Amino acid sequence: MKTTSNITIEAPASLVFLWLEDADRLKQWVPNLIEDEALVETPEKVGSKFRQVFSERGKEMVMIGEITEYIENERMRxxxxxxxxxxxxxxxxxxxxxxRTHLTQETSIKFKGMMKLLTPIFAVMNIFMGSKAQDEALSRMKQLAEAEHKGA
Structure with a gap:
């Protein structure tokens, strides 16, 4: 399942990019993110690994991530x-x-195990609801980045 969101933020790309890189900033706009820690850091960023913990309905969900593409102030995957x-x-x-920065977020989700059986339901929900949660998170980032830029 894939979604795409676009947003224009009244702040320079260098500042907006920090809202993806900095763990403290990230926790302010990513829903339910309660921990974000580096596991492996590489000088070129690609190959860096991290651990994130989300609180979902009273339960913690741990996810492990890796940066696979990095061009400072331009792209991150x-x-x-x-x-x-x-x-x-x-x-x-x-x-x-x-x-001013235009930001595009493309998200691909691949469900596993029992969740895989629900993929058709999520696909239909995505048609009707779009990328609402993703859009709301980016709107929060926009507010925070613009406030930081104005206060600078």
Missing amino acids: VDICGDMFDLDLQYSFKAEGAA
Whole structure:
């Protein structure tokens, strides 16, 4: 299942990019993210691994991720694996002047185990609801990045 979201943020790409890289910033806009820790860090970023913990309905869900593509202030791609599903997240940044950034997030979800049986249901829900959760998260990031930019 794939979704795409686009948003324009009134802040430079270098600042918006930090909202993906910085663990403290990430926890402010990614829903239910309670922990984000580096496991392996590489100088070129590609190959860096991390562990994220999400709180979902009172239970913790651990996911392990790896940066698979990295061009500072332009692109980042991460693969995140969990027990129930895997995510392929691609972020593309396009500077529109000195203080405006267009961000595109493409998400591919591959369900595992019993969750795989629900893929058709999720696909239908996606048709009607679109990428609502993804859009809401990016809107939160937009608010935070713009507030930080204005306060700078």
